[in-house]
Amino acid sequence: AAIPAVKEKLNVLKEVVEDYEEQLNYSSDPDARVGHKSADSSFFGFKTHIAMNDERIITAAVVTTGEKSDGKYLKELV
Structure with missing residues (x-):
């Protein structure tokens, strides 16, 4: 039972690496960064x-690179 679980985790890891590499090709903007919507979901950009x-x-907007957390900008937005 341990071997299938390890293989499954390796497959997930391979998918994450492939997604990351694919996202790096989406933009040549040197300021873009990888951000996370959740532990399982990421994006490349802003x-x-x-x-x-x-x-x-x-009523207000702030644009940041993708890795910045949301809470930090509350005071500025208000």
């Missing part, structure tokens, strides 16, 4: 941090 009012109108 993040847009936004603030909206009750009517869902964007």
